[in-house]
Amino acid sequence: MKEKLYLIDGSSFLYRFFYAIKNLSNNGFPTNVIFGFSRLLLSLKDASYILICFDSKEKTFRKENFAEYKKQRPPMPDELSVQIEPTKEIIEAFGINYLEIAGFEADDIIATLAVKFKNDFDIIIVTQDKDLFQLVDDNIFIYDPVKNITYDYKKTIEKFEIEPSQISDFLALAGDSSDGIPGISGIGPKTAIKLLKDYKNINGIVQNKDKLPQKIQSNIDEEKLKLYKSLTNLDKNINIDNISINYIKKTVSDTKTLKNLFEKYNFKSLIGKLEPQQNQTLKNNHTSLFEINIPKVETDDASLLELAAYLIQPKSAGNIDKCALFIDKSLYEKIINMQESEKISYLKPIFLDLIKKLDLEFLLFEVELPLRKILKKMEKEGICLDIEKLKYYKTLINALIEEKRSLIESIIGPCN
Incomplete structure (x- = not known):
């Protein structure tokens, strides 16, 4: 290996x-x-x-x-x-x-x-x-x-529905808004995938231009495609x-320097991770980048869809019916009379597909869901308060208030 x-x-x-x-x-x-x-x-x-x-x-x-x-x-x-x-x-x-x-x-x-x-x-x-x-x-x-x-x-x-070698052709055809590449007018992701499945690559598409639907034919510009492919293809x-x-081989970490830097930037939660962890199980030999130590709480589909609905349309306040109406009136009319379990099963792939298209997967799965688990744990177990610190802050705030009051009264006279 x-x-x-x-x-x-x-x-x-x-x-x-x-x-x-x-x-x-x-x-x-x-x-x-x-x-x-x-x-x-x-x-x-x-x-x-x-x-x-x-x-x-x-x-x-x-x-x-x-x-x-x-x-x-x-x-x-x-x-x-x-x-x-x-x-x-x-x-x-x-x-x-x-x-x-x-x-x-x-x-x-x-x-x-x-x-x-x-x-x-x-x-x-x-x-x-x-x-x-x-x-x-x-x-x-x-x-x-x-x-x-x-x-x-x-x-x-499975992710792209095409082979890796076709991805640069796909981006040239459908465009890449993040890089300012416009792609070919009239060709979206689904059409680009179909064309590549039928004709393999841009050269195949150009050679078979006369076989394409008329509305696409007129937009196929060989020079533009070559230019866009030169931008999407990696050198x-x-x-x-x-x-x-040897330049790529990692040397021994300077744990002392890292600890000092973590302290400098107040990364207290990371200092303990510098030392090897005992009995740590790594999934696929990696730890999750945003992993946090919280109890396992199963996320049911109903809760998942409520969070997804809120992210897709905040005005829905997590109401999946309102979110469905926002997405499409016909979708709302189709699900409104369904049983709750049937409605959830029907909407789940639709909502999750939208979450993916809106680039909200990170927010849903790495922020909202973990936060929900933390809040659920807090609801169940409560939170711990440091009473002595609260008393200290009360005294400190009262002293600050009196200091400001005295300053004001020295300027304008006594206050009621």
């Missing part, structure tokens, strides 16, 4: 952690990205070979070829940019190297490294980015640390001759 080599899509996770982990700071300094990377690297601390790849700041070949590429994206928020160097300090303390190559995106660096080392290692690409799924084969896998799922060739086909031939396996 080959050893595993982990390639982490660092730039993608900078944004993922920034927007997914809210309201985390220490003395006014934002720390959500630093915390996210710390959790991620702790979940992979037993890996022997690991490298984190970041986008280059320089203009890439995609931007040179297509001015609209990622043009719609706003500049990096200051609250994120100030966390990049502290994040790299954490990475180095874990004994891990990172790599940026001028003029290239992290995806292309990962693609080139994966191809270079896949005959000697099982390549595990750590990402949630759909672009990288085009690399999956018998030696290259995708690991989603948020969902704790590893995608092999079969699972990738596997970057010059990385100077990157040896």
